[in-house]
Amino acid sequence: MTGPMTVDTHDNNDRTTLLVHAYVDGELDPANAIAIEQRIASEPALAAERARVEALRRALRERLPQEPAPAALREKVRRAAGLTRQRAQPTWMALAASLALAIFASSTGTWYAMQPPVGGSVPDAVIAGHLRALMAPQPADVASSDRHTVKPWFSGRIPLAPRVVDLVQDGFPLVGGRVDVVNRTPVPSLVYSRRQHLISLTAVPNASVGNRTSQTVQGYNMIAWTADGMTYWAVSDLNLQELEMFTRLFRAAPS
Amino acid sequence: MSGDDNTARFERIVQPHLGDAYALARWITGSRADAEDVVQDACLRAFRAIGGYAGGNTRAWMLTIVRNTAYTWLARNRSAVVMAVDDLVSIESANAGQAATSASGRYDANPEAELIAKADAARLEAAITALPPQFRDTLVLRDIQGLDYREIAAVTEVPVGTVMSRLARARQRLIEAIAADDR
Numbered sequence: 001m002t003g004p005m006t007v008d009t010h011d012n013n014d015r016t017t018l019l020v021h022a023y024v025d026g027e028l029d030p031a032n033a034i035a036i037e038q039r040i041a042s043e044p045a046l047a048a049e050r051a052r053v054e055a056l057r058r059a060l061r062e063r064l065p066q067e068p069a070p071a072a073l074r075e076k077v078r079r080a081a082g083l084t085r086q087r088a089q090p091t092w093m094a095l096a097a098s099l100a101l102a103i104f105a106s107s108t109g110t111w112y113a114m115q116p117p118v119g120g121s122v123p124d125a126v127i128a129g130h131l132r133a134l135m136a137p138q139p140a141d142v143a144s145s146d147r148h149t150v151k152p153w154f155s156g157r158i159p160l161a162p163r164v165v166d167l168v169q170d171g172f173p174l175v176g177g178r179v180d181v182v183n184r185t186p187v188p189s190l191v192y193s194r195r196q197h198l199i200s201l202t203a204v205p206n207a208s209v210g211n212r213t214s215q216t217v218q219g220y221n222m223i224a225w226t227a228d229g230m231t232y233w234a235v236s237d238l239n240l241q242e243l244e245m246f247t248r249l250f251r252a253a254p255s
Numbered sequence: 256m257s258g259d260d261n262t263a264r265f266e267r268i269v270q271p272h273l274g275d276a277y278a279l280a281r282w283i284t285g286s287r288a289d290a291e292d293v294v295q296d297a298c299l300r301a302f303r304a305i306g307g308y309a310g311g312n313t314r315a316w317m318l319t320i321v322r323n324t325a326y327t328w329l330a331r332n333r334s335a336v337v338m339a340v341d342d343l344v345s346i347e348s349a350n351a352g353q354a355a356t357s358a359s360g361r362y363d364a365n366p367e368a369e370l371i372a373k374a375d376a377a378r379l380e381a382a383i384t385a386l387p388p389q390f391r392d393t394l395v396l397r398d399i400q401g402l403d404y405r406e407i408a409a410v411t412e413v414p415v416g417t418v419m420s421r422l423a424r425a426r427q428r429l430i431e432a433i434a435a436d437d438r
Contacts, residue, residue: 018419018420018423021419021422021423022404022419025397025403025404025422027403027404048365052365052367052368052371052426053426055365055367055368055369055371055372056371056398056429058372059371059372059374059379060398060399063374063375064376064379064380064383064399066274066278066399066400067277067278067281068274068277069273069274069276069277069294070277070291073277073294073295074270074273076295077269077270077273077294077295153401156399156401157274157275158274179271181266181270184266186274
């Protein structure tokens, strides 16, 4: 090999191919992206490469979504690291994990004896997720105002992708999405904005709060409601009237 | 740093990435049961190292540990699977030339793209499994797990340029393998 060791390119053709891939991956800076876009437009071979790569990426995304870790593994890992002190509230996933673990543990001993009672509440966990997001460099792990980008991003990460609606016309643009952990279960949070305020909307499976509740926790307004087997928690430092307007719009919007 | 702090950090840094960890381990080992062993082993390593964790990208940090653990595990349990680096270098350079020809040789419509669009999950999975390990890891990290180039470079411990070339080769091999089914 005669070229630099870091890029195994043999000629310009090959280097251009790498740039087409990087372009499809959104990895080029704007100047390079525009340059390669122009070449793709004028060179059919590059356009064909782009189409192949996009077809492959789409097929992989649609047909090989990431398989979630077995529920029992999460508890096994905790046990292995000696982290079995707090106990999550019994959501269905935790129940499934306990059941699997009970079978697993019945041969190995006294797992239940080591379990002290219940830890934090769902609203606390939701607030914690919101606060963490405010402190992080980015409030969302996937930053996009396009719901068709945000929704698929979740599908590789959590079992149930959330409902994502477009409320930009109503003055609540989508900022992106992230995965929070509530009751030790990864759950989707959508991030919307209103002026300078961010709204986190966290969807927790199977934890009913009745029809609707609102409360103020640590100075943040929270509104929760249950729909389609999910409890949605909207949390923000936005005033309660506008937060209520947001939740009304979200519930009424077509998916 | 107290034990409680480490416990909290473990919950915050490691647990959110368990799904990613398991998925990567499954691709590398090719087995669900082995993947569980690898992830448990990796989590123990992560827990021991967490006091010294300096910050930064937690997912890349976790996946780096998982990948290293998986290869150590494979070397111990199934030494034949791990390919020697010499072999890999020759594959990478042999493919570089081939890739250039295939990219420049086609000006017509796109039969491969259509075949790929029709390939089912089992076929895609088999084609990925057949890739040389370093190509497969790069492809899985990018196209299934959604890491960006910089994160993949961190996890696979190579420069970004190598990530780019491995990714392009891996994709071209998949495309060729799937297109070959139709001939």
